[in-house]
Amino acid sequence: MEIQLWRQILSPYELAVRELTTKFNHVIREHREKGLYSPIEHVSGRVKAVPSILDKLQKKKITLDRMEEEIDDIAGIRITCQFVEDIEKVVELVRKRSDMEVIREKDYIHNTKPSGYRSYHMIVNYQVETLQGPKPLRAEIQIRTLAMDFWATIEHSLQYKYKANIPEHIRERLSNAANAILALDKEMSSVRSEIMDAQNSSISQLKLVEDILNNIENLYRISNKREVNKIQDEFYRIYQMHDITKLKQFHRQLDIISEGYRAQAVTVDLEEQ
Numbered sequence: 285m286e287i288q289l290w291r292q293i294l295s296p297y298e299l300a301v302r303e304l305t306t307k308f309n310h311v312i313r314e315h316r317e318k319g320l321y322s323p324i325e326h327v328s329g330r331v332k333a334v335p336s337i338l339d340k341l342q343k344k345k346i347t348l349d350r351m352e353e354e355i356d357d358i359a360g361i362r363i364t365c366q367f368v369e370d371i372e373k374v375v376e377l378v379r380k381r382s383d384m385e386v387i388r389e390k391d392y393i394h395n396t397k398p399s400g401y402r403s404y405h406m407i408v409n410y411q412v413e414t415l416q417g418p419k420p421l422r423a424e425i426q427i428r429t430l431a432m433d434f435w436a437t438i439e440h441s442l443q444y445k446y447k448a449n450i451p452e453h454i455r456e457r458l459s460n461a462a463n464a465i466l467a468l469d470k471e472m473s474s475v476r477s478e479i480m481d482a483q484n485s486s487i488s489q490l491k492l493v494e495d496i497l498n499n500i501e502n503l504y505r506i507s508n509k510r511e512v513n514k515i516q517d518e519f520y521r522i523y524q525m526h527d528i529t530k531l532k533q534f535h536r537q538l539d540i541i542s543e544g545y546r547a548q549a550v551t552v553d554l555e556e557q
């Protein structure tokens with residue numbers, strides 16, 4: 285097939301990968317904006333490389349004209365989570381979305397592959413808009429923990445190097461490493477609630493500080509600079525105390541002060557009209 289034709293065929297898949305990556309990144313942002321723990325830690329995506337598509341076609345004895353019908357992972361999205369428990373949450377989240385339709389799920393978490401590979405795969409129907417009109421296509425969403433991803437990435441690069449013939453002693457080491465990853469995920473799950481509490485309070489503290497800084501920045505526009513400098517110094521003093529209750533109190537007071545200044549600014553505006 286001509287290179288130009290490959291570009292044309294793969295272009296909607298590139299769009300799908302960009303859109304899906306943006307959408308799942310937005311899920312992370314929405315959680316953080318609400319001060320909530322996000323079950324999605326990281327999102328990445330790729331369009332399958334042409335040689336990799338050709339290898340798969342050959343391996344599965346698929347003709348080129350059936351490529352789009354038979355290969356599910358031309359568009360691939362990878363979602364990594366911190367904990368095994370988060371995977372189910374992400375799966376639910378994908379199932380509930382109205383902009384994609386799940387057509388198949390493969391649970392390699394409960395049915396670990398003989399290689400030691402663990403991951404949850406969802407094949408979805410997704411539609412992109414192109415100059416030629418709407419284009420329905422399929423995408424594969426791989427959901428796994430950071431630890432599973434670490435193992436899969438290393439093993440994948442060895443598969444690439446050795447093709448199907450990874451030497452026995454390496455295979456054995458990989459299998460040991462897969463068991464270690466399983467144990468690591470279990471260990472992390474056992475302290476999940478403590479880790480989540482710590483992360484939640486750090487997210488809400490970050491949000492609080494962000495709100496305070498925005499408030500102070502706005503005050504510079506509408507009030508006396510010397511007054512705001514004093515408020516800012518007070519913020520630094522409280523911030524250094526590492527006391528979230530005091531910080532929350534300061535935030536509330538700042539809100540009241542800002543309200544007062546805003547009301548004054550509106551009155552002056554009205555008087556000038």
Ligand code: 0O2
Pocket residue numbers: 332336340356357390397399400401405435436437439440
């Ligand atoms: P690449 O280079 O990542 O694109 P099937 O459902 O069997 O008809 P398929 O697509 O082989 O078809 O399904 P499967 O087994 O779910 O594999 C899909 C993808 O999962 C693979 O794509 C890999 O990305 C990943 N995967 C599956 N098994 C393993 C494994 O043992 N080790 C690693 N590291 N990854 C795996 P590709 O096309 O094989 O490769």
